Amino acid sequence: MSLSEAMLIGQYQHTIDVKKRLALPIKFRGELGSKIIITKGVENCLVVYTEKEWEVVSQKLGNLPISQTEARSFTRHLLASATEVSLDKLGRILIPDYLKQYASLKKDVIVCGLSNRLEIWDDAKWQNYSKNAEKGVEDIVSKLGNL
Numbered sequence: 001m002s003l004s005e006a007m008l009i010g011q012y013q014h015t016i017d018v019k020k021r022l023a024l025p026i027k028f029r030g031e032l033g034s035k036i037i038i039t040k041g042v043e044n045c046l047v048v049y050t051e052k053e054w055e056v057v058s059q060k061l062g063n064l065p066i067s068q069t070e071a072r073s074f075t076r077h078l079l080a081s082a083t084e085v086s087l088d089k090l091g092r093i094l095i096p097d098y099l100k101q102y103a104s105l106k107k108d109v110i111v112c113g114l115s116n117r118l119e120i121w122d123d124a125k126w127q128n129y130s131k132n133a134e135k136g137v138e139d140i141v142s143k144l145g146n147l
Contacts, residue, residue, distance in 0.1 A: 007031075008113035013123065015107050020100070021092040024048075025111055028118065029091045038099060039082035041119055043129065046095070046103045047078075048118035054082075095120075 012025040024032065037054040041047040049057060061079060064071035081102070085093045095105065108123035121129070 007115055008118055009115065011110055011112045011126075014109055014111055016095070016100075016105060016109060017092075019094075020097075021088075021094055022109065022111075022120070023090060023092045024087065024118075025113075026091065028111075028113060029087065032087065032118075035084055035086050036093070037082055037084055038093070038095065038120075039078050040099065040102050044103055044125065045122075046099055046105075046120040048120065049116075051084075053116050 008028055008031060010025075010027065012027075014023055014025065016022050032048070032050055035051055037049045037051065039047050039049075058079065061075045064075055066072055081099065083096055083099070085095075087093055099105075103120065104122045104125060105120065106122060110121045110123055110126040112119045112121065112126075
C-alpha cells in the first residue's frame, strides 16, 4: 500500500513514559514514515501529519485569504505551533512541552486515526469528548446530509 492510499483508522490507548516519550501504535508506524509533523488541534488535542500530508495542509493554509481575520488566526494556530519530530527505532516520539501543555497530556493518552491524520488526546479529555459527541451524532449526520 502506498502512502497516498494509506488509511489511519482506529483508536489506541498508550502512555507517555517517564522520559516524556510516546510510542505510536505499531499499526500506524509504517504509514507515518520516520518524520512526522505535530501541531495543535482544534479541540485541545494534537494533530499528527505525515510529511506528505503536511505539504497538502500547509499549501491549503497558505491559500487562505490573509485579509480575513479568521483565516490568519487559524493559519497561525496550526503553522506557528507545528514541529517536525522523528520516530526512534521503537516508534516513539518526544512531544514538545508546549504541545503537551496545550493538550493537557499527562500519562495516559488516546491516539486516534482519522484517515489522513492522527489525533492525540489526554485519555480523560477523550472519554469526555466521546461521551458528549455520541449524544449528538444523529443531529450531526442530518446536518451533514449525504456523505
